[in-house]
Amino acid sequence: MLYNEPSPLEVKILTKRFGLANSESLDTYLATDGYKAFLKAVEMTPEQIIEEVKASALRGRGGAGFPTGLKWSFVPRTSPKPKYIIINADESEPGTCKDRLLMENDPHQLIEGILIAGCAVDSHKGYIYIRGEYRYLIEAMDRAIADAYSHGYLGKNIQGTGFDFDLYTHSGAGAYECGEETALLDSIEGKRGVPRLKPPFPAVVGAWQSPTLLNNVETFSAVPAIIRDGGAAFAALGTPKNGGTRLVCLSGHINKPGVYELPVGFNLLRMIYEVGGGMRNGKKLKAVVPGGSSCPLLKADECDIAMDFDSLAKVKSMLGSGGTVVLDEETCMVKFAQRIMKFYAHESCGWCIPCREGTVWLKKMLDRFHSGAGQKSDIPLIGELSKNMLGRTFCALGDAAAMPTISIVEKFSDDFEAHLNGKPCPYQHAAELAMA
């Protein structure tokens, strides 16, 4: 099902079946070009498939934005070991809610993308690692997989092509950290989900010590369109080096929150005011989290920006996983920092010291600060502790906690000053955060 009205500004590539009757069914999928890209890919050489994906300028949709075609080319196709494809459906980033729609409304598009990846890296086995809280999606995916098996789109000799592929779902157990690709690998192997040392990278030594291709749901879901219509066509939708469309999860203090498929490089202000229907109750824009809670925040005057990886990098933020959270003038940024640090302190896996101890210290300090017991020296300390985590943790979770916090304390120091000397939170009468 869908949760918001589509916007006329959307460019519907991945979501083109959203809204069709029984969009999740195999019948609907087959009636709308389903599995044609796979049949085309089977006729192509692996090199051709990878070249096509490279040409699409598709970049990983999980958050890091690594060029997908390049990643595929790292998998040693000729390795005698089995090669695995793992689909990261552990969507847990606060503000991000797109993979669920792709799995719910068009699971076969995902399966087809996986099959094409299988052809490209000579893999015959895949696991969809689904966030444990998405219980209903595991069932939905299992139904789609069963349908695909019974109609010969999975299993032995798929559609008489001689290509075999087996696909399974695997449930996460409630850890944000398991969205980190190597922690996901440990988890899928039945271990405690903590990240692994890199190198070796999963492409070479991944699941069960074998070469493993790991991508996000949205990344795989984009592949059928790329193969069907050509990489160049996909690339042309976005900006240079940032191909295609993205499912943007617009949330926060806007009139029409929802998931919209927009070309990469779409202007952020247009996103808020044209796609998202503008600020709620006519309030002024204060800040935007551009791509999920791990990204440094943008102040209102920084928001006239193209939403692609490179433009955001220029203002020292990130496109991340597409979770765009819009905050209005009545948002307490201390409370906001406190809320996201609560998340990271809760989700830190505890493996390395700076993240384990840093997040919980910052959480305690922000709790105290917001309650009115803050000291002036806390304000620089929040930044310093965050910087003591930044770049020093084992995986990116520590950075993810540090980056937004540093940006908040630097860009919104007035909000912090306003909480000093036992004063009550100046925004305490304002509406609760949409994401809280």
Next chain:
Amino acid sequence: MSDLIHLTIDGRAVTAAPGTLVINAAKQVGIEVPSFCYYDGLSQPAACRMCLVEVEKTPKLQVACTLPVAEGMVVHTGTPQVHEARKGTIEFLLTNHPLDCPVCDKGGECELQDMTFRYGMGESRFIEQKQHTDEEQWSPVVFYDKPRCILCYRCVRICDEGMGVKALGVGNRGSVSVIEPNMFDHLECDECGMCIDICPVGALTSGTYRYKTRPWEMKHIGTICTHCSDGCKTTLGVRNNEIIRGNNRDRSGLNGEFLCIKGRYAADFVNSPERLQSPMVRRHGKLEPVSWSEALTAAAGKLSDVKARDGKFAVIGSNHTSNEENYYLQKFARQALGTNNIDHHRTGDVATLLDSLSGKKEALATTADLYDRKAILVVSSDLSQQHPFLAFQIRANYRHHDARVYTVTPGPVREQSIAVRSIVTVPGQELAEVESLRNQLQTEPELVILFGDAIKGDAIRKLVAFGDSLGIPVKYVCLVDYSNSRGASDMGLSPSSGPGYQPLHSPGLAYDEILAAGDLDVLWVVGANPLKQATLASLWATQAAFVIVQDLFMTETAARADILFPAASAYEKHGTVTNVCGEVQRLKGGVQVMGAKPDLEILGLLSKEMGVNLGMWSADKVFEEIRKNVRGYNVPLPVLATGGAAQTAPVNGRVPVSSRPELIQSAGDTLFTSGTLGRYCKKLNSTLEAPGALYSGRP
């Protein structure tokens, strides 16, 4: 050498082998890169982030414990950025640390203390509430104090990778992560204490040492563990004449940091209230305490009397007494008493192995070989239980060098989990099963064969012939039970061979014959307890001799003594012992027990009392004689003096003696038993796992 990597660390040119980690390359030139989680020989979790260093041309600080050296790399370990990072990490670590150093066992030898002192920031900015959880007892040996834990995972890794037990894991996540025992609220494991010693802080503490003392209040005495034959060096922590712990944190000795429960915690027999502390003489059928001079006079008088009337003597020696004592004892028997009726409980057929290997060079494996050699074959031994250090070496070899391990055992053993082939066999079929491995073994570049007491006599000759036929270099270890079983054999506690396996023209009575002999005048038992074994006890039924016993405890045999001398344990005396691989190491006494005397002193005093001159009875003097007279024992003294191990090599000639294979039998001690000593070790017996069973398939 051209394949070395050249790099610069803090302005100093460093060359290192490819693959060397920056942390170790720095150590080579004396530059310390601090770390908590990094531990030589174990996997690298890169979790503590303490070893961050600056590498030119890389934007972020790099983790020195996982970064291999690269040609031209320029590393800085002392820049302000690096110091800031270290300060930051220490500050984070101390946020939830209780800072209870004044009462913490680890205080004074704590890596966190040292690091805080050296790299910390001096004052704390943390004013929030600390997290606290109560301490937990996991076993009589292991206690866990979570708030002190810095989660470096050394304990988890040493238990998994080093011990092959996997008894520890990590529970929860984030700042409430904890180390968890395998049985939820308690541990069932080897109770080796590796996790405790490897802990850089006071999170894991031992039941024997907890809250008893501070490290600087103890004397630290490096000696050799007195239990099994592996010959691990253990550093005894002694306070007020009590051994409070054993450890080997300085990694000296052949065992590095390895010790099992026996080496660490099984020293409490020394202070057992059941120790004999006064000589005793049997009067009116009852043993009564007497003074040393009275007992010595009585015993020397008896020996002299019997000698004067050409009576019949027999002597049983020990697997635990030192080489010097064994040498002196056989000298006493042969020279002063004029008898070859001397033997000991033989736990492995060393003599036949040496004979089979005569003429070969370097055919006896050292403990180091077990870590270095490419392939290992274990025949009929539950190595992890009977020879925990040898098993540890083999596991490390497998981990670091991909050693290929083969097992042929009568039941499940831990080594199976790392073996390329394991065969479970029935007694008598061992050699046939070994033969079935021929094709595989022939493809190995080299091999070490360890065998237990099931392989003895002709079976050893066949095994060596099999080894010869493989066409590859093969080394052997004849597994024996106790701390100086090998030394007893080498020193000539044997009716048919003297020191160094010199054949004797007129062999005396062997162990069983001695016990069964009804016509002995004096039976002298030094540190042995034959009556514990039912089969031997039945032989004793006809024993009518006057019995002199030297022992630590009132054993079954001691209870039959006519004169009983309280002997000192290995931890109370100096001397040397020879381990299962023939490596000689020095004992260093650490404590004294009132009333007891080392066996060497008892022997010396008896000879003096008898008016027989057998030479000085100081350990050093006797060892000098051993070096001259016992084949293979001319080992370099400086090696021993500095706490090293020197392998003896007595394999350059035939040993033309019958080894009486039927007499050879291991006592079958497990990890939690240790002959007589084990019976009086409270710590061993208090564990849930004791006594355990061999081939029981424990992890």
